[in-house]
Amino acid sequence: MTRFNPPALEIQDVDSFYGELQVLRKASLRLQQREVVVLFGPNGHGKSTLLKAIAGIHPAAAGSIRYLGEEISRTPSAQIVEMGVAYIPEARNLFTDMTVGENLRLGAYNRRARSQVAQNLAYVFDLFPRLAERRDQIAATLSGGESRMLAVGRGLMSGAALLLIDEPSIGLSPIMKRAVFGAIAKIKSARDIAVLMVEQEVEHPLRLADRVYLLKKGRVILEKPAAEINKAEIEQAYF
Numbered sequence: 632m633t634r635f636n637p638p639a640l641e642i643q644d645v646d647s648f649y650g651e652l653q654v655l656r657k658a659s660l661r662l663q664q665r666e667v668v669v670l671f672g673p674n675g676h677g678k679s680t681l682l683k684a685i686a687g688i689h690p691a692a693a694g695s696i697r698y699l700g701e702e703i704s705r706t707p708s709a710q711i712v713e714m715g716v717a718y719i720p721e722a723r724n725l726f727t728d729m730t731v732g733e734n735l736r737l738g739a740y741n742r743r744a745r746s747q748v749a750q751n752l753a754y755v756f757d758l759f760p761r762l763a764e765r766r767d768q769i770a771a772t773l774s775g776g777e778s779r780m781l782a783v784g785r786g787l788m789s790g791a792a793l794l795l796i797d798e799p800s801i802g803l804s805p806i807m808k809r810a811v812f813g814a815i816a817k818i819k820s821a822r823d824i825a826v827l828m829v830e831q832e833v834e835h836p837l838r839l840a841d842r843v844y845l846l847k848k849g850r851v852i853l854e855k856p857a858a859e860i861n862k863a864e865i866e867q868a869y870f
């Protein structure tokens with residue numbers, strides 16, 4: 632059951648716990664189709680937990696999560712992937728003893744992507760020429776930036792309509808940051824895809840995003856168009 636042109640994602644009043652510890656408190660946010668949204672917030676305030684709730688890795692205890700109009704808060708993670716949601720965790724999560732090419736192909740193991748492997752592979756190599764050059768290299772030997780590219784590439788191989796990316800720029804050099812954010816900008820202009828990105832780095836994502844949310848103590852405390860907020864305001868809100 633999907634409504635006409637539903638939002639890519641609608642999160643309403645999500646609570647999440649680890650044992651007794653409540654990490655998300657009625658967190659709510661929304662992404663339109665093809666929208667790029669950044670979620671900022673201080674360390675340990677629940678950003679990764681929110682992505683894990685959407686991906687079904689650590690399901691929400693309460694609240695609603697709708698993807699293209701469909702409730703997924705109780706849906707198993709494998710099925711959420713199958714529906715077109717790619718989650719790229721902060722930890723790189725690559726198959727380190729396999730090559731770049733093999734890792735990418737494994738990103739397309741789900742039913743919806745299987746028929747488009749060649750097409751998606753060409754797209755990923757076009758986006759990240761560096762991965763094309765290294766397609767036969769073992770993933771364990773990639774640099775930090777190349778590993779991030781591979782993780783994003785693998786998400787794209789699944790043919791996703793919603794990309795959840797946890798801190799794509801963490802630990803990268805300025806040049807590698809630019810490469811990764813440049814690729815996300817290209818994805819934004821070329822693909823029929825919505826992106827929800829968690830970041831610590833503020834400047835690049837602000838230029839890239841349509842809208843910004845701020846999560847503090849498990850609550851979404853601010854929502855603004857990216858053009859209407861600056862770095863100082865965001866950092867001030869952390870305290």
Ligand SMILES: Nc1ncnc2c1ncn2[C@@H]1O[C@H](COP(=O)(O)OP(=O)(O)OP(=O)(O)O)[C@@H](O)[C@H]1O
Nearest residue numbers: 649650652654672673674675676677678679680681
């Ligand atoms: N598996 C877990 N078991 C117990 N507590 C956890 C677990 N994962 C996260 N937490 C706790 O939940 C809180 C929120 O963690 P989360 O990873 O969502 O924060 P974050 O906003 O992504 O932080 P960072 O910016 O450092 O990545 C933290 O206090 C963290 O210690």
Ligand SMILES: [Mg+2]
Nearest residue numbers: 678679680721
């Ligand atoms: Mg995190």
